[in-house]
Amino acid sequence: MRRKIIIYHLYPGQLNLYGDRGNMLALCRRTEWRSIETEIKMIEPGDKINFNHCDLLFMGGGQDSDQRLVAADLKQRQADLRQAVENGMPVFAVCGSYQLLGTYYVTAGGEKLGGLEILDLHTEAGKKRLIGNAVIRSNLWQPQRTLVGFENHGGKTYLGPSLQPLGKVLIGYGNNGTDKQEGAVYKNVIGTYLHGSLLPKNPWLTDHLIRKALAYRNQETKLQQLDDSTEEKAHLAAIHLAGSRKHKLLSTRA
């Protein structure tokens, strides 16, 4: 039987700051190359959402002004979303929407903004933005695998005791720049600050999400092996650049 997954792309008009299009493209291509049918539903603020039809929810990062609009809209769907997550719906949230999934966000002015309370984490506005290449080692795979991307966030995120990080920081800042943790994993929800875009250069994460989406609808999860030599080279080259002191110093000479 032909396999199919339905991806809900939440607010592509508002949450699309850091090449999130690349993440969607990676999901589409890697399903297409395996003859898995993919249907993408773009969800705009105010649209009716029935999470019962969603196999994978993708949420990107937005700029501050757009994010407030989005937060207000999502708050109304909080109960439905939480129910779906508890049922095992896979969610992939990057940057701003990762913060939004937490319990609250403390702004620079000390104001406490409520989150969606899906992930046991909170975020505090930091003085300095955490910006740069980042490499983490993740437990999602055995043996562990690396993920490489670019982070750029003003907020510092702290995980509650019930939550596992997506990975341990090898290079970069991660959630808050102090505890060496990056991202969060809860049930089938993955939240992260990494973009770059993240999925194209880390094809095993893309495949992980596709498998979770298939499993969620009780479909066969075995994926045909692809020729990932280009992606793997890009992955290694990016890790090399992230770790290169020379590369960090280069650049003032323009």
Add this chain to the structure above:
Amino acid sequence: MKPEQKKAWRQGGLINRLFQVKILAAILIGKTLIGLTRFLGRGGTTLPGRTALLIYPDLITFLSRQLKAGIILVTGTNGKTTTSSLLNDILEARNLEIIHNQSGSNMAWGITSTLVAKTDWSGVLKSDWALLETDEGAFPNLVKTTGPVGVIATNIFRDQLDRYGEIDLIQAAIGRGLENQPAGGFQILNADDPSLVSLTGKTGNQRLTYGLELKQLSATVQNTGRDLKTCPVCKTELTYDRIYFAHLGHYHCSGCSFKRPVPDVLLTAYNPKPDGSAQLEIKIGNDLITLSSPLPGIYNLYNLLAALTCAIALKIPAAQAAKTLEMANPAFGRMEFFTLEGKNLVIALIKNPVGANEVLRTIMAKSADSSLLVAINDKIADGRDVSWLWDVDFEKLVKNQGILPHISVSGLRAWDMAVRFKYAGFDPHKLMIEEKTDRALKYALQETPPGGTLFILPTYTAMLEIRNHLNRMGLGRPYWEER
């Protein structure tokens, strides 16, 4: 200069002399370093300025005050270089002596280098104007230190977000810059960009705007890069009657009274011709002028209008300015044309999705026998975050694979670009992937048939590298020697 220093400067005495020693030392060392870096063939544009500022932090102010007519700063995401280059041509045609940071080095250090290069050894500047394209992040401070007569803000798009955080911050920075400008000057703004129009400057500065008054452009790319969707005043979704590209167009807000102002300078007709030039009709108040613009692309319409509006603010007759614009050459790296060994070379800088999409659109209008070299670096001047590559419509090239038989990717992020092409639908095994730009350039040139065209799309520092390689092949002059 701080007031107490100014006083000391006038009164003379020990403090004065001390400052003078520092200034002279800064100039001397700055100029020596400029000579040295050029001798080494590196065209260093930031190091001399950086060192000079370390010795005398108020050097920019000291130099700015010497200009006979004053300073004009040009800021915004796209079009800074072309706009300031066009304005430079207009002013030069009036026999004025202009200082212009042409090679795109547009932060405080690079601007200091540009100014120091033009002083004599005692630190005296004799030029009329300094025309400085200014990075958005450096803009508020440079307005403070230079006290410009005029500022031009072209547009705000997504660009190098790693450096400035987010678009909201860039907008705030430009807003601060407008407020920092001393009274009595003028501000030139793009009326079609809501994020600029909403910025309030100081009263006491003349404000002129420009915009397009055309029917919807049929070829407009709208899928990416619409960076501003909500009203900058009340955050309601903006309504657009017309969109020219990205978020530039005719807009109004249904939630408050915010809307596009009626521009002072309006483009009322645009008739593109096959060779890339276009016949334009521009309305200024009750006057209508026509001109034939040699510059390709929609984005250059805005650049041309910005330069023309600034000329009008400077009381230069519009017809005269238009005559100069008709002879304009593309600015540094913004669609430059060369020929080498019977092959055509086109270099077009790419640095963000909106600009890159416009470049792709122009390339697709060209004929067959073309090859393509995309060179992506991720140094600070390029933007360290390469996510933006995923927002560029490289998919569009796939549909036209027939006219681009050879594609090479290069630069520090060559492999990221290779993955980008793979996911756009190209066979990665047919790509030539070579991180070193000199080797990639040689290969790409070989693969271009005689009479064919090689399109080179580099990021900023990759462009500098490629121009250096081309210079060594005997093409053009080093960029720091231009003009």
